Structures are given as C-alpha cells and as structure tokens.
Amino acid sequence: MIELDGLTRRWPGADRAAVEDLTLTVPEGTSCALIGPSGSGKTTTLRMVNRLVEPSAGRLRIAGQDALAGDPVMLRRSIGYVIQEVGLFPHWSVAGNVATVPRLLGWPAARIAARVEEVLALTGLDPARFARRRPHELSGGERQRVGVARALAGDPPVLLMDEPFGAVDPVVRGRLQEEVLRLLKQLRKTVLLVTHDLEEAVRLGDAVAVLRAGRLVQHAPAAELLARPADEFVAEFLGADRALKRLALIPVSALPRRDARAEGASLPEGASLRDALAAMLARGTRAVPLAGGGSLALEDVLAAGSGEAPSEAMGVSLEGQQRSPAGGG
Known part of the structure; x- marks a missing residue:
C-alpha cells in the first residue's frame, strides 16, 4: 500500500541528506513503526508521505x-494524520x-453527522457526552482520542502517526495504545x-524500521x-533487555505445551511469554499451567x-497470526 523507492530529502546547505535513498514497503492492512535516534529522519520520512515535505529524489x-x-492537498485529505500535539481547533466543538x-x-451533512x-x-x-465539548474541556488523553477520531473520520486507507502518545502520561499512554491496537x-x-x-x-508495528542518519539500517518484523x-548499532539501540521485549510479543500459544x-x-490463552516468565x-x-491443559516450561x-524457539513462534503477530512480509530494506 505504501511504497518508498529511493526516497531522499536534502535540505539546502546541509552537510548530508536528512533522508537518503530510503526504500521501504508497508503492505496493505499492516503497520510499520519508524524508530531511531533524534535526527535520524523519522519525521521527515513521515512528512514526505503526505507531502508536507517534498522529496528531493x-x-x-x-x-x-x-x-x-497529483495535487498534494487532495493527497493529504485521503490520508489520516495523528500528531503528538493533536492540533485541535480550540474554538470548535469536538x-x-x-x-x-x-x-x-x-460529504452531505447527514453523512458527516453519522460518521x-x-x-x-x-x-x-x-458522542452524547463529548460531541459538544471544546478541546479545553478535555483531558490530555481525551484530546488525543479526538485526534485519532479526526484522522479516521474520512475513512482513509492510510494513517500516519507522529509520536501520537508522547504528550500523555504513561498510564493513559498504555490504555491508548491498547485501544489504537484494537x-x-x-x-x-x-x-x-x-x-x-x-x-x-514493537507493540503497534507489524514491522519496525530502524533509521540512522537518514538511512535505513534494518527493517523486519518486530520479533x-x-x-x-542487523549490527552493533541496532543491538545497542534496542537495549540489553530486548529479549524481554521480544517475549512480550509472543503468546504462550506459540510454544508447545x-x-x-x-x-x-x-495463564490465559492471550498471555505472553513475558507474563509466563x-x-x-x-x-x-x-513451569506454569496453561488454560485448556498442559504447561509451559522455563527452558x-x-x-x-x-531466538532459539521453533520458527513458527518467530513471526507471530500481536493477533496470533503470521506477520506479513516486511518488504524493502
């Protein structure tokens, strides 16, 4: 659905390109998370997709x-966009x-109201509680929900999200992540x-793309x-606890009983291996017993x-299905 082929952005006078020769595919109906250090080109890449920033090549x-x-304005109207600051119009109702x-x-008024x-x-x-409220009457988490709702209102096939939960506290962030994942x-x-x-x-992305200095270093399913x-930089960026993060992605049902x-x-069927540990x-x-019989062993x-588990556990998505191919990179 989204295909970046050699996408590049050079700012005038800059020593290097903000994004250099980026090739990446996000298959239809899947999600890809862009991560990397500050200045790695994540947001510039996102803004090139809806042409808020025009690619140099x-x-x-x-x-x-x-x-x-085509017309960049019409393109933006066909793409949902969620940002950290939300950017709600303060004098308009929700x-x-x-x-x-x-x-x-x-759209006709009746269709808009229903949507x-x-x-x-x-x-x-x-809607009965929130439709008539103004943004200043909402909590941070509620404003972020409105931002997501606004991005989805035109039923766009593509959704761009730039640090969507960065402005809310960790408890609210976790709940919002669960709801967005749903x-x-x-x-x-x-x-x-x-x-x-x-x-x-890794929670929201079927695949994760790691950027460094504007270049793609690795693109793969999260697990x-x-x-x-791919290399020492990626390993260091992911952190020494990456094995625990990986366990959180794999449901107990992925391993033999x-x-x-x-x-x-x-443990319930939906529990993760981190829950089991x-x-x-x-x-x-x-060992811990599992719902439906049998047990899961520490080894x-x-x-x-x-990474030594059976291959079927490697590509498990958060829905318990095989991940789509990552493509690109």
Whole structure:
C-alpha cells in the first residue's frame, strides 16, 4: 500500500541528506513503526508521505498510484494524520474538529453527522457526552482520542502517526495504545508510525524500521528485529533487555505445551511469554499451567527469548497470526 523507492530529502546547505535513498514497503492492512535516534529522519520520512515535505529524489506510491504526481492537498485529505500535539481547533466543538476532513471532501451533512458519531464511539468517546465539548474541556488523553477520531473520520486507507502518545502520561499512554491496537486490527488500515519508544514500536508495528542518519539500517518484523539485530548499532539501540521485549510479543500459544504438572493459577490463552516468565519468578517455579491443559516450561521460554524457539513462534503477530512480509530494506 505504501511504497518508498529511493526516497531522499536534502535540505539546502546541509552537510548530508536528512533522508537518503530510503526504500521501504508497508503492505496493505499492516503497520510499520519508524524508530531511531533524534535526527535520524523519522519525521521527515513521515512528512514526505503526505507531502508536507517534498522529496528531493525518489518515488512514492500509495495503493499503486504515483503519490508525487497529483495535487498534494487532495493527497493529504485521503490520508489520516495523528500528531503528538493533536492540533485541535480550540474554538470548535469536538464534533466540529472530527468533521474537518469530511467537510473538506464535500460529504452531505447527514453523512458527516453519522460518521462523527461512529468514530467518536470507535475511539471510546460517548458522542452524547463529548460531541459538544471544546478541546479545553478535555483531558490530555481525551484530546488525543479526538485526534485519532479526526484522522479516521474520512475513512482513509492510510494513517500516519507522529509520536501520537508522547504528550500523555504513561498510564493513559498504555490504555491508548491498547485501544489504537484494537482499532488497527478492526479497521485494517495501513499505518506508518513514528515513535522514540521501542516498546510502543514493537507493540503497534507489524514491522519496525530502524533509521540512522537518514538511512535505513534494518527493517523486519518486530520479533525478528529483537531476536536478530542487523549490527552493533541496532543491538545497542534496542537495549540489553530486548529479549524481554521480544517475549512480550509472543503468546504462550506459540510454544508447545508440556504434559508436566505445574501448580498455581493457569495463564490465559492471550498471555505472553513475558507474563509466563513473570509468573514463574513470582511463584519460584520452572513451569506454569496453561488454560485448556498442559504447561509451559522455563527452558522453552528462555529459548524463545534467545531466538532459539521453533520458527513458527518467530513471526507471530500481536493477533496470533503470521506477520506479513516486511518488504524493502
């Protein structure tokens, strides 16, 4: 759905390109998170996709169409965009803010009203309570939800997210991530996400692209990235605890069940291997029982964390399905 081919941006007078020869594909209905140090070109890349920044070279295709050939304003109206600062119009109601793109697209009033109610409900905001409120009457988390609702209002096939949860506290951020993840599964949007938070990247991204000094260093499914960093820079950037991060991506159902008896409460099907490891540490055991029978052994969890688990566990997505190919890079 999103294809970057040799995409480059050079700022006048700069010593090097902000983004250099970036080739990357985000298949339809999947999400890709861009991470990297400050100045690595993440946000510039995102802004080139909706042409807030024009590429100096390269090609950009969205849904197979040349996105650099047409009107950039019309392109932006076909792409949802969520930013950290939200950018709500302060004197407009929540409903008015959410209706921005549908109005620009010329939708009839009845269709706009119905869509506003629909996306507010999708993002956990009761239309009866929130539609008439002004942004200053909302909490930070509520404003961010409105920002997501506004980005979804025109039903765009592509959604761009630039540090979308950076301005809210960690507790609210976790809840918002869960709700956005639910929406991404439900709506099957094609998503390009910029974040400095590795846990957020691997939680929300089917694939993760690591940038350094404007160049793509590695692009892979999140579990594969954490198991096999491409080089020392990627390994250091991911951190020494990357094995634990990887365990959080793999559900207990991805590993074989053992017949050995284990004591204590059973872990549910949706639990992760990190949940299983935490339960073993808390109970002082080497195995935990699983819902539906059988148990999970410590040695199997450790093997998964080190990348030695069976291959079927390597590509497991957050939905328990095989990840789509990462493409590019």
